[in-house]
Amino acid sequence: MSTPPITGTWPMRIESGLAAHFKQADGPSLPGVSWLVGIEHGDRTYHARVKALLAPDATRATRKDEGYQARTTMQYLAAEIANGWHPSQEREHTIHIGNPHGGVAKPWWRFW
Numbered sequence: 881m882s883t884p885p886i887t888g889t890w891p892m893r894i895e896s897g898l899a900a901h902f903k904q905a906d907g908p909s910l911p912g913v914s915w916l917v918g919i920e921h922g923d924r925t926y927h928a929r930v931k932a933l934l935a936p937d938a939t940r941a942t943r944k945d946e947g948y949q950a951r952t953t954m955q956y957l958a959a960e961i962a963n964g965w966h967p968s969q970e971r972e973h974t975i976h977i978g979n980p981h982g983g984v985a986k987p988w989w990r991f992w
Contacts, residue, residue, distance in 0.1 A: 890961050891920045892954045895927070897946070902931060910934065911943070912977075915953045919967045926967030928957055935978040942979045952977050 896916045901909040912933035919926045930953045934943055942948065956975050957967075965971070 889921070890958065890967075892957060893918045894950045894954070897950070902933060910936075913946070913949055913953075915950060917954060917957055919957065919961075921967070928967055928971075928973060930956065930973040930975060933974065933976050935976050937979070938977065939979055942977070948980060949977055 894915055895918045898914045899912070900914065901911050902914075903909050910933045912931060915930045915932060917928050917930060919928060932949055932953050934949075953975065956973070960973075961967070
């Protein structure tokens with residue numbers, strides 16, 4: 881998968897992703913991807929792992945769109961950095977990814 885890096889003060893890139901179903905303490909497992917994101921700042925490269933779980937109402941298109949999921953993950957990390965988090969601080973990151981805003985949910989079935 882080739883996801884364009886997010887640039888700026890903290891350029892980011894997806895280094896790897898592991899798709900799986902992740903156990904939840906309060907219910908059934910949820911599908912998602914554990915992303916490893918490389919974050920550069922100056923001459924240092926930091927790494928953050930983000931567990932991106934798919935919302936129960938995520939469409940089939942959203943579930944298949946790894947680029948959208950990766951971009952959403954990097955946007956989340958950019959927002960965390962903007963809010964004062966530094967990538968050198970160890971943290972468990974978990975987000976829930978829903979359908980893109982403005983996207984039309986199409987039924988999986990079709991009348992012929």
